[in-house]
Amino acid sequence: MQQAYPCYMMRGGTSKGLFFLAEDLPEDTKKRDQLLLGLMGSPDSRQIDGLGGAHPLTSKVAIVSKSIRDDADVDYLFVQVVVDKAQVSTAQNCGNMLAAVGPFSIEKGLVTAGDSHTDVRIHMLNTGANATARVETPETKVNYQGSAEIDGVPGSSAPIFIDFLDIAGSSCGKLFPTGNAQDVILDVPVTCIDNGMPVVLLKAESFGLSGAESPTELEANEALKDKVEAIRLSAGKQMNLGDVSNKTVPKMSLISPALHGGLLNTRTFIPHRVHEAIGVLGSVSVATACVLKGTIANDLVKKTFSESAMAIEVEHPTGQFTVEMEVSDSHDIGKFCVKRAALLRTARLLMRGEAMFALK
Numbered sequence: 001m002q003q004a005y006p007c008y009m010m011r012g013g014t015s016k017g018l019f020f021l022a023e024d025l026p027e028d029t030k031k032r033d034q035l036l037l038g039l040m041g042s043p044d045s046r047q048i049d050g051l052g053g054a055h056p057l058t059s060k061v062a063i064v065s066k067s068i069r070d071d072a073d074v075d076y077l078f079v080q081v082v083v084d085k086a087q088v089s090t091a092q093n094c095g096n097m098l099a100a101v102g103p104f105s106i107e108k109g110l111v112t113a114g115d116s117h118t119d120v121r122i123h124m125l126n127t128g129a130n131a132t133a134r135v136e137t138p139e140t141k142v143n144y145q146g147s148a149e150i151d152g153v154p155g156s157s158a159p160i161f162i163d164f165l166d167i168a169g170s171s172c173g174k175l176f177p178t179g180n181a182q183d184v185i186l187d188v189p190v191t192c193i194d195n196g197m198p199v200v201l202l203k204a205e206s207f208g209l210s211g212a213e214s215p216t217e218l219e220a221n222e223a224l225k226d227k228v229e230a231i232r233l234s235a236g237k238q239m240n241l242g243d244v245s246n247k248t249v250p251k252m253s254l255i256s257p258a259l260h261g262g263l264l265n266t267r268t269f270i271p272h273r274v275h276e277a278i279g280v281l282g283s284v285s286v287a288t289a290c291v292l293k294g295t296i297a298n299d300l301v302k303k304t305f306s307e308s309a310m311a312i313e314v315e316h317p318t319g320q321f322t323v324e325m326e327v328s329d330s331h332d333i334g335k336f337c338v339k340r341a342a343l344l345r346t347a348r349l350l351m352r353g354e355a356m357f358a359l360k
């Protein structure tokens with residue numbers, strides 16, 4: 001018999017997925033994963049028998065609970081539900097879904113709302129790092145409407161400002177997991193970096209590309225996908241991620257000169273489909289690579305960053321992503337430190353109700 005699981009469907013940034021209270025899901029991880037696959041309709045490229053949107057960006061789940069930590073209000077576990085395989089992964093974080101965690105936590109009463117805005121301190125269980133999201137709460141109710149626009153989402157919504165403090169080496173243990181600002185993998189120069197999301201940067205020109213190709217064109221290029229995947233598998237080992245053949249990290253960002261006034265242009269494999277925009281923490285990693293001397297991104301942007309606070313504009317297929325950063329010692333890989341990264345997202349509650357599934 002089908003059972004009902006209380007659930008919200010929310011858009012967080014440029015992603016969309018299901019939000020649950022941890023207490024409403026099975027404690028047993030195997031059962032929980034089986035349930036999430038069933039609720040989303042995986043494995044099936046159309047996810048026709050579930051709530052997933054048939055793309056990695058719309059096949060996501062956030063599990064939230066009250067935190068017992070002194071430095072956090074809530075704990076957030078992100079789960080990527082693979083569309084066409086019976087696989088779920090908690091090996092990566094998601095900064096887009098994170099944008100909706102604050103509103104969800106207030107709606108569900110995990111956090112008491114202030115009467116103009118509420119700062120929700122979120123502990124991200126996937127990586128152990130923390131973020132603070134500022135949510136508009138006039139008269140203690142979450143406000144979703146406003147004039148903030150983010151590229152990749154039509155229209156405008158209330159702003160959600162997110163601050164990250166301690167995300168370097170979140171999954172790999174080190175900001176530059178190979179110990180180098182630049183490596184060569186399978187004859188291709190790369191920069192491997194983890195400032196919130198493990199990312200391998202590659203120059204589009206290394207593959208005979210301009211970098212302006214659409215996600216559809218890149219996904220149709222089988223030779224390119226094979227080469228990028230071969231580099232990813234090797235990079236995963238070198239980045240302390242082990243065998244990444246069944247993992248959704250590292251992400252693979254093709255970089256090229258900016259086309260629309262930003263600092264550089266990107267196309268990101270996440271890791272097999274190509275992102276219509278760029279991930280939040282993925283863009284923080286890319287922006288960080290731009291700043292440090294010796295990376296392939298810094299070579300490409302040909303800029304020395306002498307100031308400690310800056311806004312980096314990362315171009316992507318549907319616009320730009322602005323990452324504000326405070327850094328120190330950007331000339332020296334040994335001392336380089338990212339003190340803070342901040343950005344703007346929006347989110348919206350789309351549906352609340354019960355998701356149905358018969359768990360065997």
Ligand code: NQM
Nearest residue numbers: 015094095096279280281282
């Ligand atoms: O990098 C897609 C997304 C993401 C992840 C992905 C994300 C992030 O856009 O923080 O947001 O890279 O799988 O939701």
